[in-house]
Structure formats: C-alpha cells, structure tokens
Amino acid sequence: MVTAFNLLFSAAAVRRLLGLKSSAQVEIREFFKVIWVWVKGKRPTFISKRVFLNHFVDFRKASSKGMKVTERLDMANHYTVRNLRKDTFYVVEVRREGVFCTCDDLNNQLEFFGRGCCKHGYAVLAQLGFSSLRDYIQAKTIIPFPNVAERPALYAA
Template sequence: MITATNLLYSKSAIARMECVNAEDVLRLEVWHSVVFVIIRGRRPKFYSKKAFKVHFVQLRQARAKALTATQNVFNPNVYYIRNETKGTAYTVNFFTGGAVCECEDWQNRASFSGWLPASISTVVLHS
C-alpha cells in the first residue's frame, strides 16, 4: 500500500538521487527530520527530507513533459490525458475548486491524504 511516507522516502528515490541501483540501497530509515541511508560500498549518510521532496517534485515535472492533454469537445471541463511513454490514458474532470481523476495515482494520493473529491485541488502526473 502506498503511503505519504513511502511515496516520498523510498529506496528507488535515493537510488535515483545517488545514481546507483536500487538493490545497492541496503537500508533506508525515515527519522524525525532526516532520512538515514546505507548504500553498498559507501559510508552511511543522513539526507534531509527536503532533498527527497525536491527530488519528488523535479521527477514529476520531468515526467509531465511526456503527457498530452485533449479537451472533450462536448464537455469543456473534461480532459483526456495520455502518457505516450507508458501507453496509459485517463480522464480528468475539472470543477469549481478542484479536479477528479480516475487514475491510480490520484486515488492513492486522495486516500492517504484524507482528501475528498469535492475539496481537492491537485495536479496528477500520469507517469
């Protein structure tokens, strides 16, 4: 199950940040204000949570460039979002104060954040 913690602070994230294979990340512990990481062949190191958050945002922005959006001709509040790289497509419905998407990413973020569709205002990157 995806949680807010394992979405941001993961072995995959630190592997991308340090340019190593995820299998080389031997240990990752999320502490109060830092993340403790042990990578094979390196000394243990502390990383700021901010570094993970910045990485997360930059990764999602880069992946968003692979998306195409097409507006529904019959309903201007509905968009068809396609990720050519992954071959996936989803429908996003916009309304006053937010949007609702049918993708798994949106569903996960909404569930672990306690957001309700009527009050959400978020960007979902289908990648």
C-alpha cells in the same frame, strides 16, 4: 502495499536523488526531519525530508513532459492525458480547488495527504499555462482550453 511513508520516501526516489543504478540495494529509515539512507557498499547518509518532497513534485512534473493532452468535448473541464511511451491514458478533471485524475498515484496522494497532483495533472496544468498546482489554485478560476484554432498541434496525428 503503498503507505504514506513509501509514497514519499521510496528506495526508487533515493536512487534517483543519488544517481544510482536501479539495482542498487537501499535501506531507508525515518527520523524527525531527515531520512537515514544506507546504500550497500557505502557509508550511511541523511537526506532532508524537504529534498524528498521537492523531488516528489519535480519527478512528476518531469514525467508529464511529452504527454498528449486533449480536451474532452463530451464533458466540460475534462481532459484525456495519453502517455505515448506506455500507451496508457487517464481522464483529468479541472476544478477550482485542483486537478483530479483517475490514476492510482493521485488517489494515493489524496488518501494519505488530502491533496496532490500526479504527472497527468501536471501535463494538463502545463497545457493551461501553469507551472505549479499552487499557481493554478491561487488563480481561483478554471482556465478554459485555448480555442481549436490555437491548438492544431494537439490534433495532429
């Protein structure tokens, strides 16, 4: 079951942050501004919650690389984002207040934090020329997709 705690402070995130194998046994506990981390066979350590938060965003941005973004011609400000590696796709809507996706990750972020951006949203933002959700929201406008003539690579097979 996904909770606000394990969405941000997961054993998988600890493994990525510490460069551990996916099979490494990890235990985590929350303290005021840090997470206590114990890895089997190693001494316990603390990781700042800020480090986890930055990793949460950076991991999703990195995961968005290589996704194929196409404009939905049937709906304004909607894009289909296809993960070619997993052969999955999601629909992302761009609004002034952010990007909204049909994936579970964004739905969990909205439920627990009231805001957020998934890897599919970051793929659309990158296509529109933004490096972060904050930059997009501060622009206070919906940026239209470039003209078809400017995006031939998106429609190449």
